[in-house]
């Protein structure tokens with residue numbers, strides 16, 4: 001379970017101030033996929049990075065299974081797998097070596113690491129490239145290896161920023177099936193996306209975010225009922241229109 005309440009985050013440079021997240025609150029439950037939906041620059045990545053302890057909020061709280069993302073950051077990190085679709089693995093190490101390394105970083109026993117590598121490799125169909133240098137893999141293979149690395153410690157919570165961005169249709173399918181399987185295992189999953197079809201297929205609950213504000217937060221069916229729509233794209237445009245930001249949506 002992940003719970004965030006009244007999160008705010010402003011980025012300041014010499015030239016300007018951007019309020020990237022403006023009082024966002026939501027809950028993500030085990031066995032469900034929560035989708036944060038919004039256009040470019042809406043604050044999705046910033047919100048996910050705060051939950052994942054990579055950024056500190058200016059105010060508000062993010063809790064992962066009862067642990068605070070600032071005060072108990074180490075406990076939170078043990079329980080989450082954070083992925084983005086543009087994690088660029090490179091270099092001479094092989095996926096097997098990387099997985100071994102990250103397993104050790106997560107204080108896993110050697111036997112458990114070996115078992116997890118076998119399972120991940122089978123599950124993600126990585127057998128063919130498990131012992132090839134990562135730098136020489138295709139982008140789909142790199143994505144699978146990155147997923148395996150982020151999930152080697154079998155986290156309870158999976159946070160995936162734009163899960164299918166830039167992936168071909170086959171790899172995108174592997175990723176979505178993978179997330180559904182994790183949902184069946186009772187994991188808590190949060191994704192961000194600006195692709196309505198992805199949210200429609202995957203998400204149980206949806207938060208719509210514009211300019212750092214969460215303007216809708218409900219189950220997918222709840223939103224369809226509220227807006228009398230059965231199509232997320234049309235619903236999204238209705239919300240954008242209501243919020244007066246159609247030209248940016």
Ligand SMILES: Nc1ncnc2c1ncn2[C@@H]1O[C@H](COP(=O)(O)OP(=O)(O)OP(=O)(O)O)[C@@H](O)[C@H]1O
Pocket residue numbers: 011012018019020038039040041042043044045046047194
């Ligand atoms: N490190 C940073 N420094 C300054 N501004 C930032 C930083 N990170 C994000 N921002 C700004 O905060 C706002 C929200 O960005 P964020 O990346 O969270 O949006 P997003 O919804 O994930 O967008 P996208 O779909 O394009 O990835 C944007 O205006 C962005 O330019």
